[in-house]
Amino acid sequence: MRENVVIRTVVRLAVPFIQIFALYVIVHGASGAGGGFQGGVVFASSFILMTIAFDLAYTRRRIGSRGTMICSALGIAIFAGVGILCILYTGNFLEYGVIEAALGIPHLHGYLIDLVEAGIGITVMAVMTSIIYDMANRGGRSA
Amino acid sequence: MRKKALIAVIFIGIILFWAVEDMPAFGDPESPATRHTGAMYIERSYADVGIDNIVTAILASYRGFDTFGEVVVIFTAGMSVILLLRRGGRL
Numbered sequence: 001m002r003e004n005v006v007i008r009t010v011v012r013l014a015v016p017f018i019q020i021f022a023l024y025v026i027v028h029g030a031s032g033a034g035g036g037f038q039g040g041v042v043f044a045s046s047f048i049l050m051t052i053a054f055d056l057a058y059t060r061r062r063i064g065s066r067g068t069m070i071c072s073a074l075g076i077a078i079f080a081g082v083g084i085l086c087i088l089y090t091g092n093f094l095e096y097g098v099i100e101a102a103l104g105i106p107h108l109h110g111y112l113i114d115l116v117e118a119g120i121g122i123t124v125m126a127v128m129t130s131i132i133y134d135m136a137n138r139g140g141r142s143a
Numbered sequence: 144m145r146k147k148a149l150i151a152v153i154f155i156g157i158i159l160f161w162a163v164e165d166m167p168a169f170g171d172p173e174s175p176a177t178r179h180t181g182a183m184y185i186e187r188s189y190a191d192v193g194i195d196n197i198v199t200a201i202l203a204s205y206r207g208f209d210t211f212g213e214v215v216v217i218f219t220a221g222m223s224v225i226l227l228l229r230r231g232g233r234l
Contacts, residue, residue, distance in 0.1 A: 030195070031194065075218075109193045127217050
């Protein structure tokens with residue numbers, strides 16, 4: 001199902017800006033309004049828009065089912081990895097201060113929070129996209 | 144059946160509106176939520192965490208384990224949708 005040429009052209013123009021804005025929201029989480037959950041949903045909305053304007057196969061060529069599953073696990077792995085890194089530096093789980101104290105790099109705490117936000121964003125984006133793939137798919141094989 | 148549902152909704156609605164009376168006013172500086180931990184976060188979060196956004200400081204640092212649980216919940220929801228809706232093919 002392909003919509004008419006105006007919708008397809010507008011979506012083709014809008015999607016890069018939506019994705020840039022999503023990355024901005026994720027990265028801006030530490031210093032202003034934003035964060036991983038919001039940015040991940042905005043990023044997924046660009047794929048949802050592509051699915052509405054084009055078809056499922058078009059969006060699947062950008063990020064496939066395997067891609068969404070790998071990304072959804074990868075985001076949690078980043079979050080848990082940062083937490084376990086804190087344990088390796090003899091702190092508690094997600095106690096970022098011990099890494100900053102051990103390495104002596106200023107503002108490392110903020111950068112680790114950015115990394116955690118990025119992990120949240122990757123997971124939320126992948127899960128939202130995966131749900132849309134399964135709900136838009138009308139039977140048949142979903143590889 | 145619809146009449147019973149309507150009665151239940153109206154009854155629960157009356158209880159909820161009754162409970163709203165006891166809530167503190169919006170932005171009330173004397174409410175319990177702003178008197179205890181709120182002031183502590185505003186005073187100490189920059190010194191503790193070193194980022195400007197207090198909400199993110201609470202979300203990712205003070206309540207980091209809770210946020211980890213939230214992300215796992217979202218992941219579990221995605222896996223549940225895949226298990227329930229995805230037909231054919233390997234997982």
